Amino acid sequence: MVDEQMIRAAYDAIAGTASGPERVRARIEARTRVHRQRRMLLVGAGALGTAAAATAVGVPLAIRDRPRVQGPAPGGLSSSAPVPEPVEVPLLFAPRWLPDGIAEQFRNVKIVTAGGADKPAGGTRNWLLPGVRYANDGTGLEGVMFSVGERIDDNSGQPIRVGAVTGTLRVTDSSYVEWQPPGAPNLLVSVYGLPNATETALRIARSVARTAATTAVSMRSPWVPDRFAGFTLASAYPTADGWCQSLTHTSTNHRENCTIFARTGRAPQGSAYQVRRPDGVTLYILADPPGIISNATPLSREEATRMLAEVVCIAPDLSWAGGR
Amino acid sequence: MTFEEFLTTRLAALLRYATVLACDPHLAEDIVQEVVARAHPRWARISATDVPEAYVKRMIVNELASWRRRRAARVVPMSLAALDMVTAPGADPAVQLDERDAMIRRLAALPVRQRIVVALRYYEGLSDEQIADLLGCRPATVRSHASRAFATLRTNMRAQTPTGTGGRHG
Numbered sequence: 001m002v003d004e005q006m007i008r009a010a011y012d013a014i015a016g017t018a019s020g021p022e023r024v025r026a027r028i029e030a031r032t033r034v035h036r037q038r039r040m041l042l043v044g045a046g047a048l049g050t051a052a053a054a055t056a057v058g059v060p061l062a063i064r065d066r067p068r069v070q071g072p073a074p075g076g077l078s079s080s081a082p083v084p085e086p087v088e089v090p091l092l093f094a095p096r097w098l099p100d101g102i103a104e105q106f107r108n109v110k111i112v113t114a115g116g117a118d119k120p121a122g123g124t125r126n127w128l129l130p131g132v133r134y135a136n137d138g139t140g141l142e143g144v145m146f147s148v149g150e151r152i153d154d155n156s157g158q159p160i161r162v163g164a165v166t167g168t169l170r171v172t173d174s175s176y177v178e179w180q181p182p183g184a185p186n187l188l189v190s191v192y193g194l195p196n197a198t199e200t201a202l203r204i205a206r207s208v209a210r211t212a213a214t215t216a217v218s219m220r221s222p223w224v225p226d227r228f229a230g231f232t233l234a235s236a237y238p239t240a241d242g243w244c245q246s247l248t249h250t251s252t253n254h255r256e257n258c259t260i261f262a263r264t265g266r267a268p269q270g271s272a273y274q275v276r277r278p279d280g281v282t283l284y285i286l287a288d289p290p291g292i293i294s295n296a297t298p299l300s301r302e303e304a305t306r307m308l309a310e311v312v313c314i315a316p317d318l319s320w321a322g323g324r
Numbered sequence: 325m326t327f328e329e330f331l332t333t334r335l336a337a338l339l340r341y342a343t344v345l346a347c348d349p350h351l352a353e354d355i356v357q358e359v360v361a362r363a364h365p366r367w368a369r370i371s372a373t374d375v376p377e378a379y380v381k382r383m384i385v386n387e388l389a390s391w392r393r394r395r396a397a398r399v400v401p402m403s404l405a406a407l408d409m410v411t412a413p414g415a416d417p418a419v420q421l422d423e424r425d426a427m428i429r430r431l432a433a434l435p436v437r438q439r440i441v442v443a444l445r446y447y448e449g450l451s452d453e454q455i456a457d458l459l460g461c462r463p464a465t466v467r468s469h470a471s472r473a474f475a476t477l478r479t480n481m482r483a484q485t486p487t488g489t490g491g492r493h494g
Contacts (some may be wrong), residue, residue, distance in 0.1 A: 010427040011344050018343035019353045021335035028360050077384040174464050
């Protein structure tokens with residue numbers, strides 16, 4: 001048994017070795033002075049450059065300020081014509097065996113949008129125990145999760161045979177089986193809060209096969225700022241008062257992302273921007289949780305307003321919800 | 325709160341926080357300096373948040389994780405000199421301190437993500453959900469990191485018999 005008190009004592013001792021703030025502060029101030037001087041030089045050069053360019057070509061500066069509109073998004077998800085028809089996106093793989101007593105409560109699909117590729121790239125499905133409702137807050141979900149195209153990148157686990165390939169089994173409070181069939185994306189099964197989780201995860205993993213099944217995406221963003229070009233994650237799940245859908249647009253390097261939600265009923269607390277439609281659907285964009293802000297460049301008010309104004313969304317087909 | 329006021333009141337605490345996460349006061353100093361310098365031009369936005377310090381702490385966590393990627397060759401997170409600062413022989417003869425020092429070395433040897441999770445849980449007292457928010461992952465991933473960290477700590481405890489304590493088998 002690891003002694004928690006000993007761990008705390010160790011951390012207190014480590015904290016006691018921290019440098020004093022004086023030296024760090026002096027270094028920060030010196031560095032800030034250098035940055036400020038460099039910025040002043042750049043601002044001067046930039047002003048000269050802008051004036052020269054405007055004079056040379058005679059182009060009104062306002063044109064360059066106009067927001068750039070991204071081309072039609074892959075899979076038709078961001079077609080500029082807001083046609084309220086769902087787009088079918090392939091699931092690619094699906095388990096053929098699942099334990100009794102769980103039902104599907106969540107789906108998302110990933111679509112590569114970089115370079116106009118419009119390519120399905122997997123997604124995630126959750127089957128949960130009765131009474132457990134999918135929550136978008138990362139809380140523990142008792143049941144089964146199956147992901148296509150996701151990876152646990154931590155070099156842990158032990159080798160395990162899944163069909164013709166060797167995968168990885170990790171057992172913590174959940175059991176994870178991860179493997180990659182030849183020519184296929186990475187696949188991941190996790191089981192949390194079910195009896196015999198490891199055996200169950202392995203049996204599910206060994207039942208996974210390619211599928212021609214698709215899922216309907218009933219939401220699209222006709223306009224997305226260029227910096228989010230990379231891939232789009234389209235999610236849908238039933239809620240207590242109807243449904244919730246979202247589109248998360250993420251840059252290829254994963255640094256920039258933004259999510260726009262649509263749901264029946266009211267927007268949750270913490271929405272930075274929201275629009276209540278006459279049909280009872282609320283469109284919204286969440287603010288960063290209190291005290292936590294991602295490193296992504298936040299949406300400007302102008303960008304958020306335009307995205308909310310242009311997003312197209314109809315009620316999702318959730319006929320899969322509650323099933324297997 | 326101005327940037328200057330923030331530095332005056334919170335810089336020492338940020339250095340302790342980074343030192344605990346990095347298990348290395350020198351690395352912590354570099355990271356805090358880097359993070360604070362980057363936070364300065366964005367201070368208007370950061371100070372408008374409910375808890376500006378939480379924002380900066382998140383930057384420290386991210387910087388530590390990416391720092392390690394950039395310096396992949398760095399295998400032992402805590403430098404020997406830094407370890408000696410904590411575990412100087414003879415600093416205290418008590419047996420408890422031997423065990424504590426052994427624990428420091430084991431914590432310092434954990435992979436960075438596991439180390440961050442354990443530090444946030446035991447030094448900062450954060451819940452798995454709060455740690456998941458901070459790291460941008462699921463709580464299940466946090467539990468997975470914690471679980472593997474404890475497995476490693478247990479294994480290393482069994483492998484190292486504390487000197488002068490008569491030994492103990494866990």
